[in-house]
Amino acid sequence: MAMDAKALWTMSYGMYLVTARAGGRANGQIANAVFQVTAEPPRMAVAINKDNFTHDLIRDGGWFAFSVLAETVPMEFIGLFGFKSGRDVDKLAQATVREGLHVPLVVEHAIAVTEARLLQAADAGTHTVFIGEAAGAEVLSAGAPLTYAGYHARKGKAPKNAPTYRGEAELQVQPPTPAAASPWTCAACGYTYDPEFGDPANGIAPGTRFEDIPDDWVCPVCGAPKDAFLRG
Numbered sequence: 001m002a003m004d005a006k007a008l009w010t011m012s013y014g015m016y017l018v019t020a021r022a023g024g025r026a027n028g029q030i031a032n033a034v035f036q037v038t039a040e041p042p043r044m045a046v047a048i049n050k051d052n053f054t055h056d057l058i059r060d061g062g063w064f065a066f067s068v069l070a071e072t073v074p075m076e077f078i079g080l081f082g083f084k085s086g087r088d089v090d091k092l093a094q095a096t097v098r099e100g101l102h103v104p105l106v107v108e109h110a111i112a113v114t115e116a117r118l119l120q121a122a123d124a125g126t127h128t129v130f131i132g133e134a135a136g137a138e139v140l141s142a143g144a145p146l147t148y149a150g151y152h153a154r155k156g157k158a159p160k161n162a163p164t165y166r167g168e169a170e171l172q173v174q175p176p177t178p179a180a181a182s183p184w185t186c187a188a189c190g191y192t193y194d195p196e197f198g199d200p201a202n203g204i205a206p207g208t209r210f211e212d213i214p215d216d217w218v219c220p221v222c223g224a225p226k227d228a229f230l231r232g
């Protein structure tokens with residue numbers, strides 16, 4: 001049988017915010033490969049890139065938690081936890097966090113949270129699959145969960161350390177258009193600046209052409225500089 005990667009792209013995932021703590025440091029990151037392995041007892045698996053700070057915190061701390069992100073989560077929130085490293089930024093200081101049994105739980109933009117004690121870590125190459133037993137779980141709101149496909153539809157691209165990351169070729173860059181008010185796309189994270197909507201949260205009024213945005217403006221999702229944007 002041939003190897004058609006598109007067959008793998010048909011698989012379904014959710015969008016989760018995985019948290020951990022070790023040695024007095026805590027962090028959280030976006031992950032899509034989170035799933036329940038067994039019901040009785042409830043055991044959960046999360047796949048985390050070995051390069052990520054959260055990876056080491058799970059390994060060293062022996063506990064992890066994950067928040068099920070709401071369908072309504074702002075892209076900027078995913079950007080904070082998906083495109084920035086906890087080695088550089090205290091991400092949890094910028095979110096509403098509650099203390100769990102052993103690790104912090106992100107309750108903002110989450111519809112449920114589960115905390116698990118680490119049982120086993122399986123080497124999967126670029127990632128480690130951590131298997132844990134749920135020690136606590138709580139529904140936070142009645143909203144619908146964000147799916148990986150739903151996230152994809154809104155953003156066009158996964159954080160580069162996601163197991164399913166498909167590389168830059170996946171970016172759907174439109175052919176250049178001569179129109180004055182064309183959208184521009186962040187080459188780092190795939191966020192699209194639409195002049196019609198602007199970026200009001202960062203002082204850019206709706207209707208502002210990309211060319212007219214101040215040079216010190218940065219991507220609201222990943223923090224990349226303005227010159228990292230490509231027309232289209």
Ligand code: FE
Nearest residue numbers: 186189219222
């Ligand atoms: Fe970006």
